[in-house]
Amino acid sequence: MSFPHVTIEGYPRVGANRELKKALEAYWAGKIDEAAFTSTAHSLRIDTYRRLRDLGLTEDYAIPADVAYYDQVLETALTVGVLQAGTLDEEFTLCRGNADTAPLEMTKWFDTNYHYLVPEVADQAFEPNPERILTIVREAADADVKVRPFLVGPVTLLALAKGENPLARLDELVDAYAAVLAALAADGVEWVQVAEPALVADLVPADAELAALAGTAWTKLLNVDNRPNVLITTPYGSLREGLKALADAQPEALHVSLAPSVLAEDPTYVDRVLEAVHPETTLVAGLIDGHNVWAANLRERAEILDKLQAGHPDVAVSTSVSLLHVPHTVTAESNIPVDVAGWLAFADEKITEAVALANRDEDAFARADRAVRTRAESERTRNAEVAARVAKLPEGQVQREPQFEGRKEAQAELGLPKLPTTTIGSFPQTQEIRKARADHRAGTITDAQYTEAMKNEVAEVVKLQEDLGLDVLVHGEPERNDMVQYFSEQMDGFISTDNGWVQSYGSRCVRPPIVIGDVSRPEAMTVEWAKYAQSLTDKPVKGMLTGPVTILAWSFKRDDVPVSVSADQIALALADEVADLEEAGIDIIQIDEPALRELLPLRKDARPEYLDWSIRSFRLVAVDAEPTTQIHTHLCYSEFGEIIDAVAALDADVTSIEAARSKMELLTDLNEGFHSDIGPGVWDIHSPRVPSVDELTELLTAALKHVPAERLWVNPDCGLKTRGYAETNESLKNLVEARDRVVASL
Ligand code: MET
Ligand SMILES: [Zn+2]
CATH class of the missing domain: 3.20.20.210 (TIM Barrel)
Structure with missing residues (x-):
């Protein structure tokens, strides 16, 4: 037929x-x-x-x-007999693992x-x-x-x-x-x-x-x-x-x-x-x-x-x-x-x-x-002010001055110890935090009550980090539902949906925001939280931003302008945020780009152009930062070996990157071109397992074979929002102890 x-x-x-x-x-x-x-x-x-x-x-x-x-590839693999599952539970074990079996990679x-x-x-x-x-x-x-x-x-x-x-x-x-x-x-x-x-x-x-x-x-x-x-x-x-x-x-x-x-x-x-x-x-x-x-x-x-x-x-x-x-x-x-x-x-x-x-x-x-x-x-898609600002940007690549070495000198005034310890940003999102956010959304608690609840949380997280002896602190991100949505909801040019769920994997669905027009930032988005956290401690608190590439990767993009245009616009909004954070006394700012690898075009010959605009947009965020402001970036969810030069080209001062699961394999891809300080994740936060001091010491010792001590940071693989406090406390305690041990042996 x-x-x-x-x-x-x-x-x-x-x-x-x-x-x-x-x-x-x-x-x-x-x-x-x-x-x-x-x-x-x-x-x-x-x-x-x-x-x-x-x-x-x-x-x-x-x-x-x-x-x-759960997944179409699994379905086919089972149908043609590349994989076998006799029962529904065996099938789901392939997807999710169980006490004795690891799930399939995803x-x-x-x-x-x-x-x-x-x-x-x-x-x-x-x-x-x-x-x-x-x-x-x-x-x-x-x-x-x-x-x-x-x-x-x-x-x-x-x-x-x-x-x-x-x-x-x-x-x-x-x-x-x-x-x-x-x-x-x-x-x-x-x-x-x-x-x-x-x-x-x-x-x-x-x-x-x-x-x-x-x-x-x-x-x-x-x-x-x-x-x-x-x-x-x-x-x-x-x-x-x-x-x-x-x-x-x-x-x-x-x-x-x-x-x-x-x-x-x-x-x-x-x-x-x-x-x-x-x-x-x-x-x-x-x-x-x-x-x-x-x-x-x-x-x-x-x-x-x-x-x-x-x-x-x-x-x-x-x-x-x-x-x-x-x-x-x-x-x-x-x-x-x-x-x-x-x-x-x-x-x-x-x-x-x-x-x-x-x-x-x-x-x-x-x-x-x-x-x-x-x-x-429609006027909705256009913002003359944004267009004018973007038009004034230089073409091609932008470069933060002074270059890395000069900045490293300037940032010595931060007075950080050898092998500084830090986390990636989020702390466990407890039931109470989620409830406070939901209640606030539903209008059952007032703005003031909500802010109060979040501030208490921030204060506890800061106290915990001080007690643990971490060097660079975070506020813990309790106010963020999602690292992209949190920003898109505060920027003009985006809309959100109520029911626009899309399957990400298995039963997990996401609701990507939609970029509908020129993007701008009506007001500061993160400053109050960072400022409050910093007011509670003498240790430096990192400001936390999601980078332009990741914001775009996890949104539906416009089709009426090139993606690079939206990237520049988001970058300018975030650059304003960087300036406001500096103004508020924040000396370390992390710009997360876990999705840098995700948007990489399927065809090799399209990749250089992508990397040009994506690196540019990241750099635009930080280009006017003071030399004394230490810019961090964070990458995870993919293997970055193949684009390690692009990661280097982000020109961050410190790069934290997922590495624990692959036992620091990534570090073998580092070359002379990779100048930034680097924090290869030593704790795989994807499971509740607590890494021992021995194990962490071993990973750090392995890392020191590829990275000189002056450039090595100590941190987990990613944020801790999906973890509980029990394993967080213990793991971070071990992490600090492992660092102390390694430093003592230097
Ligand atoms: C997927 S990367 C997550 C980075 C973010 N700052 C967090 O700690 O949750
Ligand atoms: Zn991450």
């Missing part, structure tokens, strides 16, 4: 009211049993199919069944904030388990919907897996996929969707080699007798070598991502696609951008569709990527100004757009024209 003329790549799985999240957490907490859990998940799937049908995905196989309890999925579980490929046999996917197909059929089952493709699965050389087992894995496809065919399934985004990214191995592997694998897989029609999808960017490889394998349908941002990066993509895709293959055009929250310019999208249809006999309309990365629906929002709401499209609205585009619905086009026009004309 032919491919439906309109479809989507995927849909959010958590549910409009986070039903799946709640069911997962209730099950894990033992509040509901397995039957109740699976029944909730089942109802959610069926309700979702119905909803998608109501939204216009009415043709057979137009609805992708990209279902998973890492970011392409250039999104979704995290997948990383399968490990050693010499295990691949024993496919098609029942998993058949159950999904059958339950949908029982509800009278023909869904298109979903798998992550064999090349992508192995390219993302851990192990000696996972791709060496591609041929074997293809056999496992063939077995799954045969089972689907035997069940009467006519279309299956297989995602191969690995081919849009520069991974190891390089593009050409990966494309060659994909060509061989797919030619073999598509030549088996007994299988459904196959749609191969390539979300997140444009194919290069992989385009010809996949097109020549001749799947029945091939999806390409044609989002505006992809075509801006790769202007010849449409022509290359038209040239490469065989006429017998349905070209599934990912014209609706699934990666941002903006309403599409349907008329401009239709022009590309025209061109595709003129050049190819069979074109279907789809989204560029799964809608997993956007919230469910704008209609769930009641606090977004009406004019702004019209500019937005979340998952449901994007489906409506895809349907309208495919049907050339003139009414919808006219509405889209209006949204495009009002947004372009």
Whole structure:
């Protein structure tokens, strides 16, 4: 049967009211049993199919069944037999670990904030388990919907897996996929969707080699007798070598991502696609951008569709990527100004757009024209003062003066001891703190009561740090709900949503703010807290800021100006904050950039430009700081070895960086270019385990092999907000003691 003329790549799985999240957490907490859990998940799937049908995905196989309890990569790995889990609990042990088993590693999925579980490929046999996917197909059929089952493709699965050389087992894995496809065919399934985004990214191995592997694998897989029609999808960017490889394998349908941002990066993509895709293959055009929250310019999208249809006999309309990365629906929002709401499209609205585009619905086009026009004309998106300030900025890189050595001399007046100890900022967010914040939001306690509660907390945290003998103190960040939201809520140019939840991993959902216009800071955001903490102690208190790159990485970005423009604007707002902190007597300021690595483009040749603007925006925050002000930065959540030069180029005075889990491996990447002081995290704060003095001493001794004592700091891997006080007290006590021991031996 032919491919439906309109479809989507995927849909959010958590549910409009986070039903799946709640069911997962209730099950894990033992509040509901397995039957109740699976029944909730089942109802959610069926309700979702119905909803998608109501939204216009009415043709057979137009609805992708990209279902998973926790993660799509895990789901595929279990289906094709790269991993095995006999029971639901075994499956969740892979996700979350238990007392004796570590969970699978988790890492970011392409250039999104979704995290997948990383399968490990050693010499295990691949024993496919098609029942998993058949159950999904059958339950949908029982509800009278023909869904298109979903798998992550064999090349992508192995390219993302851990192990000696996972791709060496591609041929074997293809056999496992063939077995799954045969089972689907035997069940009467006519279309299956297989995602191969690995081919849009520069991974190891390089593009050409990966494309060659994909060509061989797919030619073999598509030549088996007994299988459904196959749609191969390539979300997140444009194919290069992989385009010809996949097109020549001749799947029945091939999806390409044609989002505006992809075509801006790769202007010849449409022509290359038209040239490469065989006429017998349905070209599934990912014209609706699934990666941002903006309403599409349907008329401009239709022009590309025209061109595709003129050049190819069979074109279907789809989204560029799964809608997993956007919230469910704008209609769930009641606090977004009406004019702004019209500019937005979340998952449901994007489906409506895809349907309208495919049907050339003139009414919808006219509405889209209006949204495009009002947004372009709106005063909300523009701030003349901000524009004027940004226009005055020098072009290219900026440099703080004096340079590092000069600043190091100036900062000697801080009088810090050898191997100074500090923390990364947050202290445990206790039940009481969360309650005070919630009560304040709900209006059940007054501003004054709230401030009082937070001040008490700050005072306790300061006292604790003094008692522990830490050298550089923090205020503990009790007032911050989230390190990005806290700032976005205080800056103009951002809006927040009430229900705009997006899955980050497993049951964890985040609600990213949306940058809608020029960004500015109406007033100081952090100064009062830092000032208060500093008033309580003679030790230096670090001011705490989230950097421009991280604020952007964890927000939905504008699509009407380059990201670098928003980055400069946020940087200027934060630079004002730095000046105000200095004014208030804060001599040490930390600018967190845990997401520096996350926004790194998938293609190597796009990386230098990204690193240029991201480093510039970080430097802009600190460029006018006094030489005596010590600027710290903090990085975590990724491995930074690959971009260590960029980390050095931030030109911070002190860099704290996650390192405990990898046993200080990062330090081997340091070179002469890395001049800043460095605090490799010695305490892995991701678990409640208390590191012993011996263990910490050993890590510090190891660090001293790579970093001279004059440059070494002693700190945990990250903030302590998810920790409890019991382990915090003990761990920090050990940390100070280990430092003393190491210093004594110098
Ligand atoms: C994810 S990085 C967190 C840094 C922040 N200052 C904290 O301590 O929580
Ligand atoms: Zn961190």
